[in-house]
Amino acid sequence: MPDPSTPSPPRAVPPRRPARGGGAATLADVARVAGVAPVTVSRAINTPDALLPETLALVRQAIDKVGYVPNLLAGGLASSHSRLVAAIVPSIGTSMFAEAVEALSDRLSEAGYEVLLGISGFGQSREDELLNAVLSRRPDALFLIGTEHSASARRRLQGSGIPVVEAWELTEKPLDLVVGFSHTATGRAAAKYLLGKGYRRFAIIAASDRRAMLRRDGFLAELAGQGVGEVFQQPTAAPGTVRGGRAAFAAITEAGPLPEAVFCTVDPLAHGAMLEAQQRGLVVPRDVAVMGFGDFADSAWLQPALTTIHFDRRRIGGIAAEVILAELNGKRRADRVIDIGFEVAARESA
Amino acid sequence: MPDPSTPSPPRAVPPRRPARGGGAATLADVARVAGVAPVTVSRAINTPDALLPETLALVRQAIDKVGYVPNLLAGGLASSHSRLVAAIVPSIGTSMFAEAVEALSDRLSEAGYEVLLGISGFGQSREDELLNAVLSRRPDALFLIGTEHSASARRRLQGSGIPVVEAWELTEKPLDLVVGFSHTATGRAAAKYLLGKGYRRFAIIAASDRRAMLRRDGFLAELAGQGVGEVFQQPTAAPGTVRGGRAAFAAITEAGPLPEAVFCTVDPLAHGAMLEAQQRGLVVPRDVAVMGFGDFADSAWLQPALTTIHFDRRRIGGIAAEVILAELNGKRRADRVIDIGFEVAARESA
DNA sequence: TTGTACGCGTTATCAT
């Protein structure tokens, strides 16, 4: 073994840390200072009740003295228990999924878990490669948005042996656990609400993402069931935006007679539709009713005339966290598919 | 050593995974199947160019066959290089910081790094405990919002030996790297803009968070420099909301004569102020001008009359990622404090 | 180009 004090040869890139060993204090360092065995330090951290109060105090002093920070890479390796939960979501830039991830993280961090974030994007999803990257960290559980995954993803997820929560929608074939609500049912609810208001001539502005199309399908199915067969459909790109909603509403007005009500598969589209309606001198809902989905926080204030579908985004994350923690604590619950429901938030001036 | 086939004693909580060993395939498994040494498999993954194409092919086949997923806990422990970047932000529920984190994650994941998410909250910050939790994972770098940290946090961060990026604002005493802009300067810019429009009687609605107060101070300083000493100040709780803006604007109108212009330290406050103004029969900006900060994407469409301060939230995350990657690659850059700037986005109908 | 030997920092297991 070479003399440790031998100066290393010059390098192109002087590393901030030595190639070997972080230089940080280790369990062994603490143990030496405290005059105990390393395992005792480990216990002082993980199962303090198993130590005599005096030994515990001794170790804690030593920990402070050397500024010890546990190395969870090592701990995770030894225990095959990373205390990491991976969350793979399409995006956190819009508040859609961000609030759920925040609630997830809040609850998990109380329990000593951290969230590993993976952003898969909307279009052709990077979920598969992300899954690989994330699985390399050996997370203790997984939180995913949606229930559509590639065949290989499904295979790896089921073979992973860890709890997997699919969120945001429901499914007949859950991988493991599910926390969401029925998008078809929200579409139906929108249709029922508008029919109840007496409207009969409809248009729908639908973003071209899968869950939005489920809402559209539910809407159309309910209308068809009530004898309303003709609905003007205006598709638009995903994710739905205010700009897209404006353009879509403009297209609707120019395509023929004004419908009595327009259902938009997501709130930003509805905001855009209302804005365009205003600009064309129309009053919502007197001249045309607009209904949205998602209940974005500020919309209630900015657009008091907008009726929308409300569901609790934070609650999805919070329940997912509870479900995950329960599984990790060995309390396998019977209800593997949890429907958090939704409600019609009527805001049109009565 | 007991016979491995010995049935384990009954447990209260049958673990999903065996206590020891994940059961997953390891480097050694792949090596055995491929008929090479473990280190060769390691090289096939990390430095494929160092292998003969035929050996590489052999190993890759074996990897597929056994479904090998590298264990980065082990890899990180061995190399003291976790390929993890921790991001500690007050919140991701509003798009404020979420977009920056998303951009950070996007860029980092291209380079093989993952983001470990820590949410510290707004009030009395949990940054310190989060820091501990996060440092236990041995991240290769840190991304933080803001430049105010507790003394112990500063100490630990500087002792950590890893690149630290403080984002969102600038500072005289950077811990390491900084990516942000001057909040005082944005306040000054707002004042200059409104003075340039000819306004002389102002009110300001300021949220009680530190950076918002810097913007307020800049605003007031610029006005004072131009001889405008009296400004009606309406404080409000942090973070600023539409609701808070409405209430604040109401308080302003009831406190005395209407100001010519109102500066709000963040857009939601401005939205609220405009909404309240409308409800009182006032036209913006004819009767009272309103100026905001942040340029939330949709506000341009919903509130075409609102002039605001624009800065690129995604860019903060993107540049932070670049800076971090550069440091990790040993390219220590000279400019440790990066000002990404901002601009006045005038949207008042001319 | 490939392999051998060892250590990374911690926890599980079994003993005392």
Next chain:
DNA sequence: ATGATAACGCGTACAA
């Protein structure tokens, strides 16, 4: 209640 020892799965240094 505490300790000794052996993994955990991989990367690094050096040898071949």
